[in-house]
Amino acid sequence: MTEPKNNVPLLYIIAGEPSGDQLGARLMAALKEETQGNIQFIGIGGERMSAEGLESLFPISEISVMGLAEVLPHIPNILRRIKQTKEHVLETKPSALITIDAPGFSLKVSKGLKETSIPLIHYVAPSVWAWKPKRAEKISKYLDHLLTLLPFEPPYFEKHGLATTFVGHPVLEGELMTVLDRVEICKELSLDATAPILTVLPGSRRGEVARLGPVFKDAVAELVKTLPNLQCVIPTVKNVRSAIDDLADNWPTPVRVIEGVTGKHKAFKCSDVALAASGTVALELAVDHVPTVVAYKVSPVTAFLAKFLVKIKYASLANILLDREVQPELIQEKCNVPDLVKQISSLFHDKEKREKQINGYREAIVKLKAGDDMPSTKAAKTILSVIAEAKH
Numbered sequence: 001m002t003e004p005k006n007n008v009p010l011l012y013i014i015a016g017e018p019s020g021d022q023l024g025a026r027l028m029a030a031l032k033e034e035t036q037g038n039i040q041f042i043g044i045g046g047e048r049m050s051a052e053g054l055e056s057l058f059p060i061s062e063i064s065v066m067g068l069a070e071v072l073p074h075i076p077n078i079l080r081r082i083k084q085t086k087e088h089v090l091e092t093k094p095s096a097l098i099t100i101d102a103p104g105f106s107l108k109v110s111k112g113l114k115e116t117s118i119p120l121i122h123y124v125a126p127s128v129w130a131w132k133p134k135r136a137e138k139i140s141k142y143l144d145h146l147l148t149l150l151p152f153e154p155p156y157f158e159k160h161g162l163a164t165t166f167v168g169h170p171v172l173e174g175e176l177m178t179v180l181d182r183v184e185i186c187k188e189l190s191l192d193a194t195a196p197i198l199t200v201l202p203g204s205r206r207g208e209v210a211r212l213g214p215v216f217k218d219a220v221a222e223l224v225k226t227l228p229n230l231q232c233v234i235p236t237v238k239n240v241r242s243a244i245d246d247l248a249d250n251w252p253t254p255v256r257v258i259e260g261v262t263g264k265h266k267a268f269k270c271s272d273v274a275l276a277a278s279g280t281v282a283l284e285l286a287v288d289h290v291p292t293v294v295a296y297k298v299s300p301v302t303a304f305l306a307k308f309l310v311k312i313k314y315a316s317l318a319n320i321l322l323d324r325e326v327q328p329e330l331i332q333e334k335c336n337v338p339d340l341v342k343q344i345s346s347l348f349h350d351k352e353k354r355e356k357q358i359n360g361y362r363e364a365i366v367k368l369k370a371g372d373d374m375p376s377t378k379a380a381k382t383i384l385s386v387i388a389e390a391k392h
Helices: 018-034 047-051 072-092 103-111 135-140 154-158 170-177 182-188 206-223 238-248 261-270 280-287 300-309 317-322 337-349 351-367 375-391
Strands: 010-015 040-044 096-100 120-123 145-148 164-166 197-201 231-236 255-259 273-277 292-296 329-331
Touching: 010 018, 010 072, 010 103, 018 047, 018 096, 018 170, 018 375, 072 103, 096 103, 096 375, 103 120, 103 135, 120 375, 135 154, 145 154, 145 375, 154 164, 164 375, 170 280, 170 375, 182 261, 197 206, 197 261, 206 238, 206 273, 206 292, 206 337, 231 238, 231 261, 238 255, 255 261, 261 280, 273 280, 273 337, 280 292, 280 317, 280 351, 292 337, 317 351, 329 337, 337 351
Parallel strands: 010 040, 010 096, 096 120, 120 145, 145 164, 197 231, 197 273, 231 255, 273 292, 292 329
Antiparallel strands: none
């Protein structure tokens, strides 16, 4: 167990899914930079946070479950892990607890620690503007500070007395990785730079890959009929790599499976079009200016319940920010082979449509910036400020 050192903050950081792991890793790097390395970490994270020096209490795959119906079989283990985590936080007595996204897990841990003197900071606001708006008031009763990714989020929480800081969206930091040469990347990946390339992203959770993978694969099989030289790249993460490898077996086009963040951005840079599961990756594609079709499908039970709970018109964050459909969205019953093929084909063939989408991306990206600092740097500075105030 990490032993606290005198005058060196010990931060307990919890990330519950791959996107949170990436966010946590960047935050850890920024915190190290802001403190000249005089900081310690403990908590729960994935491979990227581990690379920054975190020894995870348990694998995040145990709590990375999405969907109202999908989570039910995992509830007993998740409840056990919540209890274990709360006990571990109390045992280690950190300078602050930073929970990242995954509200179903992380906010339950924070709520259970509200009577302690540990500053409770949450990074990534629950989407109260999309569903369950009453959560804003509930979490304001026990959190000490909230870091938001989107500019319109702070007022939802500030009106309930929760100190909230818009730090900017972490996808902006992906811009640093896009200065890559397409021809060189294609050569590295054994792809033909003169032929059409499609990036396929069926999700970072096993359930998503199981639902979206087959229909994405069937859509590619149809696309080949009009794009005979089509090539595909499938970026993935470690926790679903085996499922992606199974999906890529007997793929209808030449395909490359790429793992890791750098590999993902290389895939974006060399691709003409992307087909992506709804989520953060769709915004990453917008930052990298890749014309994209967004698709998603959940279980029938989850879809039925969502009709009564979800209060927004769009699933893609680029579309939400601009309040119009920049990225075509094929959700639930629209996530079918004919509709996917129609939308993807139009992005390959219609230059005006591609340019219109990319111009929309530029508009959306401006809205994601919160000053001159990178989002992770602003988040790190805010966290250190909260810790300093708690000492007085």
